[in-house]
Amino acid sequence: MAYDYDTVIIGGGPGGLAAAYGLNDRQHVAIVENNLWGGTCPNFGCDPKKILYGVVEHKRLAQNFSDKGIQSVPDIDWGKMMAFKRSYTDMVPGGTKSGLKASNIDAIEGSATFSDAHTITVAGRQITADNFVIATGAFPARLDIPGKELFETSNDFLDQRVQPKQIAIVGAGYVATEIANIAVTAGVKVDLYQHNDRILRDYPEAFTKKLVAILSAKGVNFHWNTNVTRLAQADRGVELTTNQGDDVIYEHVYTAVGRPANTTDLKLCAAGVNTDRRGAIQVDEHMRSSAPNIYAVGDVVSSAMPKLTPVASFTGRYVAGAILGDDATISLPPIPHTVFAGPELGKVGVSLDDAAAQPEHFTVSTQQVGSWYTYMRLADKDAMVATVTDKKSGQLVGATVLATNAEELVNYFTEIIADQKPASMLGKHIMVYPSVASDLGYFYN
Ligand SMILES: Cc1cc2nc3c(=O)[nH]c(=O)nc-3n(C[C@H](O)[C@H](O)[C@H](O)COP(=O)(O)OP(=O)(O)OC[C@H]3O[C@@H](n4cnc5c(N)ncnc54)[C@H](O)[C@@H]3O)c2cc1C
Numbered sequence: 297m298a299y300d301y302d303t304v305i306i307g308g309g310p311g312g313l314a315a316a317y318g319l320n321d322r323q324h325v326a327i328v329e330n331n332l333w334g335g336t337c338p339n340f341g342c343d344p345k346k347i348l349y350g351v352v353e354h355k356r357l358a359q360n361f362s363d364k365g366i367q368s369v370p371d372i373d374w375g376k377m378m379a380f381k382r383s384y385t386d387m388v389p390g391g392t393k394s395g396l397k398a399s400n401i402d403a404i405e406g407s408a409t410f411s412d413a414h415t416i417t418v419a420g421r422q423i424t425a426d427n428f429v430i431a432t433g434a435f436p437a438r439l440d441i442p443g444k445e446l447f448e449t450s451n452d453f454l455d456q457r458v459q460p461k462q463i464a465i466v467g468a469g470y471v472a473t474e475i476a477n478i479a480v481t482a483g484v485k486v487d488l489y490q491h492n493d494r495i496l497r498d499y500p501e502a503f504t505k506k507l508v509a510i511l512s513a514k515g516v517n518f519h520w521n522t523n524v525t526r527l528a529q530a531d532r533g534v535e536l537t538t539n540q541g542d543d544v545i546y547e548h549v550y551t552a553v554g555r556p557a558n559t560t561d562l563k564l565c566a567a568g569v570n571t572d573r574r575g576a577i578q579v580d581e582h583m584r585s586s587a588p589n590i591y592a593v594g595d596v597v598s599s600a601m602p603k604l605t606p607v608a609s610f611t612g613r614y615v616a617g618a619i620l621g622d623d624a625t626i627s628l629p630p631i632p633h634t635v636f637a638g639p640e641l642g643k644v645g646v647s648l649d650d651a652a653a654q655p656e657h658f659t660v661s662t663q664q665v666g667s668w669y670t671y672m673r674l675a676d677k678d679a680m681v682a683t684v685t686d687k688k689s690g691q692l693v694g695a696t697v698l699a700t701n702a703e704e705l706v707n708y709f710t711e712i713i714a715d716q717k718p719a720s721m722l723g724k725h726i727m728v729y730p731s732v733a734s735d736l737g738y739f740y741n
């Protein structure tokens with residue numbers, strides 16, 4: 297049977313785009329998007345977040361140097377900071393769409409729903425394809441409480457035109473920590489409500505406790521072991537009630553309690569695509585769903601794979617190869633993570649908790665590096681680095697870093713771990729001195 301396309305991709309974010317650009321040389325390809333071309337990362341995620349982060353980091357660094365030659369700490373002009381962000385984000389959807397056009401990929405606008413495994417409907421038009429790739433990402437969850445429609449999301453925060461005086465954030469994961477840091481550094485009063493007593497549960501507690509102390513010193517007011525039970529519209533904002541008896545009015549209350557897969561409107565059952573109980577698409581080791589011609593990539597997938605842009609792109613490229621006939625199963629390289637929280641907290645490979653639980657296999661070395669030259673000159677007294685080495689092979693297998701520019705050090709560690717180099721190779725090359733890379737040798741010698 298002749299289909300309209302060889303492959304149609306649903307979702308124009310990093311995962312979908314990587315799949316489309318992996319196929320367009322060899323196949324007739326279309327991609328469907330129901331919001332902004334480019335998806336979450338460049339429009340509502342990583343990129344705008346890091347633009348705002350770059351601005352507020354100047355204030356944090358100036359504060360660190362306030363008794364070291366910097367005479368006045370700058371104020372942040374929120375409106376100009378947001379305009380700077382928009383000077384980037386405003387270009388993203390148009391630029392993405394023209395790139396698709398130039399590459400002969402049909403860019404179709406509207407929401408896709410399946411009517412069978414080879415047919416979708418978009419804006420009333422039926423489109424058929426031999427293969428589909430679902431790359432619809434994730435959406436911000438809201439607690440199921442009275443007034444939940446009053447929650448705003450990280451999308452709203454990243455496009456907040458006027459500087460608020462006082463906001464509440466619910467949750468203490470990646471999104472909450474990063475927007476709390478941007479807001480508080482810019483001069484907003486921030487209350488953060490967390491249902492248990494820690495932030496960033498996937499990071500070691502010794503590191504997250506330090507980060508909590510740093511964020512508290514900046515002014516973030518943590519409400520631990522507190523459940524938000526109700527939101528209500530008030531004259532001057534939103535009234536937030538908790539099980540601890542708090543009753544406070546905020547200009548904005550942001551939800552940051554996780555991002556479930558975005559599948560509710562796809563009518564997946566019509567195509568025979570199975571999901572887990574949270575709606576994420578189940579795939580095999582070829583990223584293929586329960587319908588053999590339908591694949592899934594990126595944040596929409598049900599798996600332990602981290603929900604990050606480079607992972608979405610990696611899985612998109614992998615699926616393009618699988619559709620073109622490569623039958624190798626997917627194998628992910630070590631995946632680095634970083635929370636941009638002023639300073640950064642990053643990690644890669646074997647976690648400190650897993651290493652500590654297997655002392656016969658791993659050596660953990662934790663170093664307070666605030667007095668090292670690199671961090672001393674950045675006035676980063678809290679800097680801390682832990683490495684995990686495999687006892688038998690001597691290879692570096694994991695690292696966790698809390699420091700200014702941690703993401704750069706984590707990237708170096710990622711290369712060394714991915715290349716399966718012995719830890720003793722760290723620092724064997726000549727690096728620019730002084731730099732983050734020129735410290736590598738010190739972690740082992
Ligand atoms: C505030 C924030 C900060 C982040 N920061 C980082 C970071 O620093 N580093 C990092 O690696 N990751 C970060 N992430 C995560 C990153 O943005 C995601 O992992 C990445 O965007 C996932 O890509 P994706 O292609 O799977 O999904 P998405 O980028 O979400 O793209 C999915 C697309 O599908 C579209 N869509 C959905 N349903 C349909 C439908 N039925 N029909 C047509 N189109 C549809 C959506 O509109 C969307 O454009 C951040 C996320 C957030 C929210």
Ligand SMILES: NC(=O)c1ccc[n+]([C@@H]2O[C@H](COP(=O)([O-])OP(=O)(O)OC[C@H]3O[C@@H](n4cnc5c(N)ncnc54)[C@H](O)[C@@H]3O)[C@@H](O)[C@H]2O)c1
Nearest residue numbers: 467468469470471472491552553554555603604634635636
């Ligand atoms: N720098 C980055 O790489 C970056 C930045 C932002 C987002 N992301 C990605 O987006 C994903 C989603 O981020 P997120 O912060 O929304 O999720 P998250 O999983 O990181 O954090 C969710 C938070 O909500 C809390 N929570 C969960 N259920 C709750 C409930 N019922 N009541 C109250 N609190 C509850 C959790 O304890 C946790 O603190 C991340 O896992 C990450 O993959 C990455």
